[in-house]
Amino acid sequence: MKVVECNELTKEHGQRKALSNLSVTIEENKITGLIGRNGSGKTTLLKILAGFWAESSGQVNVFSNRPFNSLFVSANTVFVDDQMNFPTALTLKEILEQASKFYEKWDMDLALRLFDYFSFDSKQIHNNLSKGNRSTFNMIIGLASRCALTIFDEPTTGMDAAVRKDFYRALLKDYLAHPRSIIISSHYLDELEVVLEDVLLIEEGSNLLHMPIEELKEYAIGLSGSSDQIDGWISDIDVVHTNTVGLDSKYAAVKNDFTGEALEQIKRSGVQVSSVSPGDLCVYLTQTTTGGIDDVFDRS
Numbered sequence: 001m002k003v004v005e006c007n008e009l010t011k012e013h014g015q016r017k018a019l020s021n022l023s024v025t026i027e028e029n030k031i032t033g034l035i036g037r038n039g040s041g042k043t044t045l046l047k048i049l050a051g052f053w054a055e056s057s058g059q060v061n062v063f064s065n066r067p068f069n070s071l072f073v074s075a076n077t078v079f080v081d082d083q084m085n086f087p088t089a090l091t092l093k094e095i096l097e098q099a100s101k102f103y104e105k106w107d108m109d110l111a112l113r114l115f116d117y118f119s120f121d122s123k124q125i126h127n128n129l130s131k132g133n134r135s136t137f138n139m140i141i142g143l144a145s146r147c148a149l150t151i152f153d154e155p156t157t158g159m160d161a162a163v164r165k166d167f168y169r170a171l172l173k174d175y176l177a178h179p180r181s182i183i184i185s186s187h188y189l190d191e192l193e194v195v196l197e198d199v200l201l202i203e204e205g206s207n208l209l210h211m212p213i214e215e216l217k218e219y220a221i222g223l224s225g226s227s228d229q230i231d232g233w234i235s236d237i238d239v240v241h242t243n244t245v246g247l248d249s250k251y252a253a254v255k256n257d258f259t260g261e262a263l264e265q266i267k268r269s270g271v272q273v274s275s276v277s278p279g280d281l282c283v284y285l286t287q288t289t290t291g292g293i294d295d296v297f298d299r300s
């Protein structure tokens, strides 16, 4: 079943187009990573899917309903980000109790076990939590609500590395026991890739690439060698990224359309062949300037 269907989805914030004719379909019971540079439209897309914002044009369906103002979508969706507001009069424990009334599939046992594991104090007030602890608490709400569509918008803001690791593990374990559709936007694709099935990469509000993470891992390879060697090999193939290393060495990330025999030939010529991580690949594919940050300094 299709959980999300967007067709030519466009969203304008005043003069600014945050989403531009974005078309994508997300099947149910998958964990999808939503990746993109700052300002590429991730939050805008997620808020439209959650029904918070209306689209400007195009079609968007979540569980076959237009999400804006849809009670059905709101009852089956949880949206977690670092802006989540809870009544200031409630303690953390009281927030969990309120959440249990709101979310039909709420698992209080899981919520309390995570609450104790992360050493929260039941009398604490949400507003007074540190940035990282607030994200951790919000993550508990996101997991324990077990919504058919669970949306995490940069859920790890402020979390230290150990908590992020625990979060990914908790997410995966709970998902395996209770499959549902989860979309996570993040800037940490390398960390997140262990839990992802699919990656949706957006650029300037459009769908640049949507594929299984396993395919993304094979999408490109890195070639390193002398500039002449590399230039010779990449002259007529699809180059994703190049940079020079030192005086006469070059690195190129290229689309992996090589046969096994061609790869062997490249290696025999002395060129080093390496894999390109999904995180690096997404950065290369969405690089807006050619030379990278070094160009800023080389010109001075």
Ligand SMILES: Nc1ncnc2c1ncn2[C@@H]1O[C@H](COP(=O)(O)OP(=O)(O)OP(=O)(O)O)[C@@H](O)[C@H]1O
Binding pocket: 013, 014, 016, 017, 018, 036, 037, 038, 039, 040, 041, 042, 043, 044, 045
């Ligand atoms: N409420 C708003 N009013 C006006 N413009 C907005 C609003 N929200 C987002 N935008 C603009 O829409 C574009 C997409 O923003 P969005 O927050 O969706 O990107 P993002 O990919 O989530 O970015 P980041 O990774 O930095 O969080 C940006 O140019 C942003 O300035």
